[in-house]
Amino acid sequence: MTVQWPQTTAAAFGNDLIYATHDLHKRDVFSDEGIIRILDEFPRDQLAIWKFGGHSEGLGESIRGQAPKASGAEIMEAVRSGKFWLNVRRSNLLLDYMAEIGQEIFGSLEDATGRKTRKQDMGLLISSPGIHVNYHLDIPIVALVQIRGEKTLWLYPNDDIHAPADQIEDIVHMRREEDLPFRDGFDDNAIKIDLKPGMALTWPQAAPHRVQNADCVNVSLSCEYMTLPALMKANAIYTNGILRSQFGMNPQTARKLTPMNMSKAVAAQALKKITRHKPINKSTPPTFELDLSAENYARPL
Structure with a gap:
């Protein structure tokens, strides 16, 4: 089966939230041993490691880290016992066996939508129990495939109230990270989705969202892509x-x-x-190193 999108996908694509089912969560590559292997083989300087503050109004706290010395097993232990969010970005471009999975997912999207996907980036998200991912948006279109654990995603309208135009422009021009200021009233207009293994979804481009993990380790595939209209x-x-x-x-x-x-x-x-306009480097510098011997597994740099 891999990923099964509904027959209405082509008509709804780009305008509506679309749900799918899959069987990728049954594969050994996503067992503890498989994920440790991925972490050991993936270029460590390209591994995104973050700690987030609790959910509240305003711009959420985001702290970037690094793990140049920790083994894959040590990183997984820190995820299980600490509060970390990892993104193994472009795993489909850097690991051959992940490339095959990416081809299956993006191929299923192309078959279901009738559109060619471009700039394919399949990130493996590995995150701690109870962690909250700040309110943010992505410029590419996203298909989220839930592999392990459970979490809740809130999806908000892409309009000037929930995603002001100047802030989206700053993200495109790399003047800021993807996080946006949150207001409590936003939840009145949100679609709330409880995600479990075997579920997948894709939503309209640049729709803001936030995520709350249940009390369990979460593993997901965040498949970012563009279509020609999305690029335009x-x-x-x-x-x-x-x-x-x-x-x-x-x-x-x-x-x-x-x-x-x-x-x-x-x-x-x-x-x-x-143009003489030069993008500002939006990259947040790392301020901690993942270290199992340090308090909360994060040693300040």
Whole structure:
């Protein structure tokens, strides 16, 4: 089966939340031994390690770490007993056996939607019991495949209230991380999804969301991708960011692929070559090293 999308996927794609089922959680590669192997073989300098603060209003706390010396087994022990969120980014591009799984997932999406997927990035998410992932959005489209554990995802509308245009533009221009300020009233407009192994879903591009793990280790596949319309919308947002930051304009948010936004997407290609605008490095520097001998398994750097 791999991933089974509903027959209505093509019609709903890009506009609605779409649920699917899968059997990937039954594979040995996602056992403890399999995940330890992945962690040992994956380039350690590309492993994303984060600690998040508790859920509250405003911009959530995010602290980045690193684990240059810890073994895969030690990292898994820290995840089980501590409060860590890991992303084995681009696992489909860096590990051959993960590439095969990525081909299955992205192939299933292409078959179901009738659209070619581009810029495929399959991240393996490994996270601690009870951890909360801050309110944020992703510029690529995301398909989330739940492998182990249970968690709740809240999905919010992609509009100016929940995701202001200037903040999305800053994300596209790499002036900030993907986290956004949260307000308690946002939950009134959220779709709440309880995820269990064997479930998968994909949602409209750049829809904000947050995640709360149950009291168990969680393993998921976060499959980021673009379609041609999604790429054009992202490029239109890029142009809007320049119009706002350099020319003081207040452009309309590029949430739909209108003729105007198609023109902006074309303009972005030229602007990227000729503009003097330089993206600010948004990368948060690591401030701790994962260390089982340290308090809370995090040694300050």
